[in-house]
Amino acid sequence: MATAPNSGAPTLIGSVQRALRLLEAVSAHADGAPAKQLAREAGLPLPTAYHLLRTLTHEGYLQREKGLLVLGDATAGLARGRAVQNRRSKITEALARWRDVLGVPVYFAVYREGEIQLVAVADGPSAPAVEEWADFRETAHAHALGQCLLSQLDEKARQDHLDRHPVQAITPNTVRDRRALLERLAAMERMRPVVERQEYALGTVCAAIPITAGSTAAAVAISLPLHQEQRLLPAVDQLREEVGRLLDSLAFSISI
Structure with a gap:
């Protein structure tokens, strides 16, 4: 046999x-x-x-x-793919660490080629992420990540985005029209957190902070249930410190 x-x-x-x-x-x-x-x-x-x-x-x-x-070029493409994978891994690891330190879900997004890209989310049973019930790409005006990214664009890019993704109310608290959104974005202080209360999802508050690294617009955000709103600003202040330390160590790259 x-x-x-x-x-x-x-x-x-x-x-x-x-x-x-x-x-x-x-x-x-x-x-x-x-x-x-x-x-x-x-x-x-x-x-x-x-x-x-x-x-x-x-x-x-x-x-x-x-x-x-x-x-040849195909080999270089493999190397670039590996580098992108390594950068994504670093981002995922950083978000998971911040989630554990802060006890909140953490989101990372970039603005590339005219669209918002939600790159990574770190959440867990005790810190669940907000359900993406309305496409993040089409509702930038309604959530903290989107508003933070739009605030970093120049006027032409911002107007182009809103031409393609018009402002529309998705909850009773969403900014009502394009003019009101543009006024809000213009009034935002550079490098200050963007706070959104029940504009994207009822019962949820969010805050996002911009990240400046090269020419890519990027942002990190957190969210909390409405009844825990008092935790939002202290948590986002701590998040800014965490992000600052990581950027200072050059261990974080958004060129993905």
């Missing part, structure tokens, strides 16, 4: 391993290297190396320059 394979052992695909060894060999030569040298360094037969190098070149992971092979 044949012995059953060990189901717990990983299945290794030889061609993938060999291709990765070739990529590692190429990455060790900033100015490129010929195929024969790469085959030797990767410990591969020359015909196998040629076949894999042609495939990697066709897919954009390598490219030829004056007879030498160098890393």
Whole structure:
């Protein structure tokens, strides 16, 4: 009777391993290297190396320059993707830490390519996040994160956003019209918290603070049930201190 394979052992695909060894060999030569040298360094037969190098070149992971092979644009894209993933992980870790320290849900959003992007939320059973019952992108005028981001835009970008996402009341407390919103945004003090009371969701109060790092508009926010409103301003003051310390340490990046 044949012995059953060990189901717990990983299945290794030889061609993938060999291709990765070739990529590692190429990455060790900033100015490129010929195929024969790469085959030797990767410990591969020359015909196998040629076949894999042609495939990697066709897919954009390598490219030829004056007879030498160098890393291609697709490889750079992988590196950028890893860097983005690392930055997102740092953001997620920071938000989780602030949630635990403050005992409130914490949100992080950026304004990119004309839209609000809710990048990450840290909440928990004792600090639940506000349910996104109305699309955050379309209701920037109604929540603290959106108002904070809009306040950081120049007039042209702000007007463009409101042309595409008109002001409309989604609760009895939402700002009533475009003119009233623009007046509110104009009156906001730079780098001061933006506070919103039941404008996006009844029974909820929120506060957001702007983050200045490069040219990207970004904001961090917290929310609380209405009956705990007295905790809001002390918590957002503490959040500002936490964010300031992290920015000072250069461990936080919003270039995502």
